Amino acid sequence: MSIRPIYLDCHATTPVDERVVAAMLPYFTEHFGNPASISHVYGWEAEAAVKQTREILAAAINATPEEIVFTSGATEANNLAIKGVAEAYFKKGQHIITVATEHSAVLDPCNYLKTLGFDITILPVQKDGLIDLTQLEKAFRPETIVVSVMAANNEIGVLQPLAEIGEMCRDRQILFHTDAAQAIGKIPLDVQEMKIDLMSLTAHKVYGPKGIGALYVRRRNPRVQLAPQQHGGGHERGMRSGTLYTPQIAGFGKAVEIALAEQATETQRLTELRQRLWEQLSQLEGVHLNGHPQARLAGNLNISIEGVDGAALLLGLQPVMAVSSGSACSSATTAPSHVLTALGHSQKLAYASIRFGIGRFNTQEEIDIVAKHAIATIQSLRNSAFVTLGS
Numbered sequence: 001m002s003i004r005p006i007y008l009d010c011h012a013t014t015p016v017d018e019r020v021v022a023a024m025l026p027y028f029t030e031h032f033g034n035p036a037s038i039s040h041v042y043g044w045e046a047e048a049a050v051k052q053t054r055e056i057l058a059a060a061i062n063a064t065p066e067e068i069v070f071t072s073g074a075t076e077a078n079n080l081a082i083k084g085v086a087e088a089y090f091k092k093g094q095h096i097i098t099v100a101t102e103h104s105a106v107l108d109p110c111n112y113l114k115t116l117g118f119d120i121t122i123l124p125v126q127k128d129g130l131i132d133l134t135q136l137e138k139a140f141r142p143e144t145i146v147v148s149v150m151a152a153n154n155e156i157g158v159l160q161p162l163a164e165i166g167e168m169c170r171d172r173q174i175l176f177h178t179d180a181a182q183a184i185g186k187i188p189l190d191v192q193e194m195k196i197d198l199m200s201l202t203a204h205k206v207y208g209p210k211g212i213g214a215l216y217v218r219r220r221n222p223r224v225q226l227a228p229q230q231h232g233g234g235h236e237r238g239m240r241s242g243t244l245y246t247p248q249i250a251g252f253g254k255a256v257e258i259a260l261a262e263q264a265t266e267t268q269r270l271t272e273l274r275q276r277l278w279e280q281l282s283q284l285e286g287v288h289l290n291g292h293p294q295a296r297l298a299g300n301l302n303i304s305i306e307g308v309d310g311a312a313l314l315l316g317l318q319p320v321m322a323v324s325s326g327s328a329c330s331s332a333t334t335a336p337s338h339v340l341t342a343l344g345h346s347q348k349l350a351y352a353s354i355r356f357g358i359g360r361f362n363t364q365e366e367i368d369i370v371a372k373h374a375i376a377t378i379q380s381l382r383n384s385a386f387v388t389l390g391s
Ligand SMILES: *Cc1c(COP(=O)(O)O)cnc(C)c1O
Pocket: 011, 012, 072, 073, 074, 075, 076, 103, 105, 150, 152, 153, 154, 179, 180, 181, 182, 201, 202, 203, 204, 205, 211, 212, 213
């Protein structure tokens, strides 16, 4: 029997909760209708599921159901938010502010807009991964149209000060977009209190299915204009055409509903597991915690390890645990993580990093196995380091 490694990569994706699968199943077969079919019960049934998820998502972030636009995930939501605003507001201004540690689904649309003549300011982060609000203050210009700062980082888990950023943007009548792919269901989000105008969501980081997400688009005070990036049948109030994927949408709603109901207890449990893992790993010398120690997702632990080779480390860990390393693989190259280098790490130290994403189905026993094996791997790599010295 082959034993599969312990899954600790919950920032990459999560398994779909069985309760979510159960909520999705009827919409593949019995209730297969097109939610846009208004003339028969097949359509009505599907539309009822869509409506329910819209209500769940809206309630989760203190929005209204009409402000939820379904997309294929957070990548599409980020593209729609940033490019959609750029296209709708370019006469007002052509300056966008974002952050060095954003997901590529934010940075790449910004880089694309740069080729069209937009000016992009990429704010650095402090050593703890948080942005410096005085730097944001200095970056504002009369022609700034939108600020995009993520809620929770997918590598180091840090939580940016959304309410403060929202306040600063609102005072200047600049739109505020946040990528909340890692945050929904895990930390409290409130688009009114935090003065958020656009928010990207996805289901598959919160035990829902892949291929479904949403963009919150504020309708009042201010009403956000958005140029659609996908044209067609005029679905989603014209902002995103395409037949809605009812089973995925039903699953998205169920996933968020469960996450909210369990948020408080799960945050507590994950915090304890993370502490337990860190207490063991931090016995070793030369191990650094990446990201702010408190302002972070409960399930995230990201460490950099001195005196080991990143590739060898990952290879040593692989049989026992599924984690991700400090490198971001794009199609052509393996570059060190742009998030870790933004913290000021050398390339070598950035490579020698591990991201643990602890989730709903991990147990204390698993954490202890993982800690033990990681420590043994690091020690053995350090002991054999003399072999490769000078190479
Ligand atoms: C996973 C993730 C995305 C991409 O989401 P998809 O739904 O997979 O397109 C975007 N931003 C962040 C912060 C993420 O963690």
